Amino acid sequence: MDVGRLAMPIGEAMFTQRATRRFRPDPLPMEDIRLMVEAASKAPNGGNRQIARFLVVTDRPRVETFGALYREAWWAKRRDEQGWSGPDDIPAEDKTHRAAMGLADEMRDVPCVVFALALPPGAANSVLPAAQNLMLAARALGIGSVPTTLHPDVMDRFHAMFAIPSDVSFHFCIPLGYPRGGFGPTSRKPTRETTYLNRWEQPVPWE
Numbered sequence: 466m467d468v469g470r471l472a473m474p475i476g477e478a479m480f481t482q483r484a485t486r487r488f489r490p491d492p493l494p495m496e497d498i499r500l501m502v503e504a505a506s507k508a509p510n511g512g513n514r515q516i517a518r519f520l521v522v523t524d525r526p527r528v529e530t531f532g533a534l535y536r537e538a539w540w541a542k543r544r545d546e547q548g549w550s551g552p553d554d555i556p557a558e559d560k561t562h563r564a565a566m567g568l569a570d571e572m573r574d575v576p577c578v579v580f581a582l583a584l585p586p587g588a589a590n591s592v593l594p595a596a597q598n599l600m601l602a603a604r605a606l607g608i609g610s611v612p613t614t615l616h617p618d619v620m621d622r623f624h625a626m627f628a629i630p631s632d633v634s635f636h637f638c639i640p641l642g643y644p645r646g647g648f649g650p651t652s653r654k655p656t657r658e659t660t661y662l663n664r665w666e667q668p669v670p671w672e
């Protein structure tokens with residue numbers, strides 16, 4: 466394992482990591498998949514109990530079968546959260562949901578999907594730092610990613626599809642692949658609006 470391949474400056478990785486939802490079909494080298502998972506394994510976690518588990522799926526028929534489930538889950542979320550039932554319901558200016566719908570259609574074609582899971586008690590906060598490590602390592606390798614979720618409607622079938630024990634919790638579904646399009650800056654609120662110093666609502670000393 467060549468950790469030197471993750472040598473991209475951490476600032477560059479963090480400041481150019483954005484949601485990749487359009488992927489080239491090229492398969493990912495297994496050594497790169499390993500590097501990403503090794504990086505994930507180094508993340509902080511509660512009591513170092515290491516409850517995070519990763520299920521890496523590269524097998525084409527499995528990814529395709531999962532893609533249909535993912536699409537169903539995505540539309541179930543849209544039904545619950547926005548009351549939408551089809552593409553015409555998504556406002557043209559809602560670029561994030563339009564892109565996310567595209568991913569729901571294309572999940573079946575992505576070269577690799579990683580599920581971030583947890584053994585009981587399944588706390589998310591012991592898994593999410595590992596997922597972010599995995600996605601930053603992906604960025605350093607030129608591999609795009611985006612954290613996504615599923616929906617209660619599909620969870621039993623999801624567990625059955627991959628023979629995941631029912632007490633193993635699901636946290637993220639992370640498609641991975643070389644991006645169609647690039648990496649680049651993201652748009653976020655100014656930290657002056659999101660960060661306080663010493664007490665709630667006391668401004669930070671920067672513009």
Ligand SMILES: Cc1cc2nc3c(=O)[nH]c(=O)nc-3n(C[C@H](O)[C@H](O)[C@H](O)COP(=O)(O)O)c2cc1C
Binds near residue numbers: 564611652
């Ligand atoms: C908890 C969580 C759930 C998300 N679910 C989805 C999802 O279901 N589908 C999707 O395409 N993106 C999903 N995302 C990605 C976000 O939409 C994305 O991180 C956000 O819009 C910022 O994108 P950017 O980094 O490209 O600016 C999710 C992100 C998080 C943290």
